[in-house]
Amino acid sequence: MSTLRELQRDIRDALLGEAEATVGEIAGDGVAPAARLAVYRHHVLTSLTAALETTFPVVVRLVDQRFFRYACDAYVRAQPPAGPCLFEYGATFPDFLAAFPPCRHLAYLPDVARLEWAMNVALHAADAGVLTPETARALPAGTLESARLALHPSVTLLPSPWPADALWRANQPGGDAIVDLDAGAVDLQIWRRGDDVVFRPLPPAAAAFRRALAGEGTLTVAARAALDAEPGADLAALVREVLDDEVLLDCTR
């Protein structure tokens, strides 16, 4: 007889395995043990697929629900959640889609999934104080200039060779029917503002500036990165915008 640890490994493998998989310790009592285990497998796969449908609704629309569920079946079996908070499940789903042969021809799909993942991260990110234009003005002179800054945990910077933002918008109720896939690259900032998840494309200097801040750089480091990206960048405007967006962690508390 196996130990409980061995039994649980066997059940895990059987649940993530083929439809007929079972384990010897299960009693039948008039119903095939494999059919009893299949009741559990059905719930594991459908409930985790439902969690992914909640996180990636635009991907569902783009590929059709039946295909989405087919992809989820393979994803869940290959990469089940590592922990019980389902809003944290699916970080690797965009990469999985990029490598999933049946949809590899949809080259833009993984970036749409990355945008939806970033929106999910923004929605559930830990609460933390942000530096607003008002709080920044109240700081003693020189504080901001010398501080090691960081972006709020809700912020993701997502560069894409595709118009991922237009694709997302086109798949909202009442969205544009036509998206120009040759519209060019975007560099998106996705974050939570108050209770709302929002995103916007950033010009090259602003994107470089914020990327440097995301690496916990100082304003000096970020300014250098912005000037490298765009030699004529308006540094005062970059600082003002980052405060207006409310994406800087409040470093003064």
Next chain:
Amino acid sequence: MAFQSLAGIGLRSPHVEEMLATRPAVGWLEIHAENYMGGGPTVRALDRLRLDYPISVHGVGLSLGSADGLDAGHLERLARLVERVEPTLVSEHLSWSIAGGAYLNHLLPLPYTEEALAIVTAHVARVQERLRRRILVENPSGYLRFHHSTLAEAEFLAALAQRTGCGLLCDVNNIHVTCANLGGDPDAYLGALPAEAIGEIHLAGHAVNDADGRPILIDDHGSPVAEPVWRLYERALARFGARPTLVEWDTDVPPLPTLLGEAAQAARRLDAAARGERDVHAA
């Protein structure tokens, strides 16, 4: 009214806005702990609702029965949530969900052996120590049993309560479902539970599916409480006395008034049970 005789509802995201706007009369709210372990609007809504309603924190992911051991990080997150929400009740399940680092998002069955009892006992003790409070442990719905079980489920729960001092969450629908699927007597099950340990009752709807050509009851929380479950609930109240009772509805979530109507049906039976207790004490 005493908390013991109040009926509550499981708080589900489609109802949150309406709850905030209308603050309907209902005894208390139960949340799934794992949905509130991040930040943002979800937890802020709960911060507001908890000012008006007692809250029960119901964990679904601690995996008390995992032979691999408890996830210490997850226990910390639960502890922080409990500190933030200051719930009236905290509960978890007699089941496991994690093996070899994979979380399977299901309340999976344990063999009822001394080995499993020792593991669950150690985990419940550790959780109670960390949370610095008693927790309730719920009976799962069962679709299979193991050849090598040596204890009945109710005996296992009674022993767990006796060894750890934990309370029990008696899910009446789960007793009905499990007994129908695995061949047991629901009244004998109720009779084997220690009445003084019961701290909460759950009610929900179930579905009837087919497994290998035979009907199998599925605890899908997707319909009104079934008539036989209401009757079993009345017998549970007669045996245990009034206990805070929750109606859960998780799939095909109905309009809020439908769910509140189910809770009102439970409240009527709770009132009757509480009156009965007072009459007994008066006599």
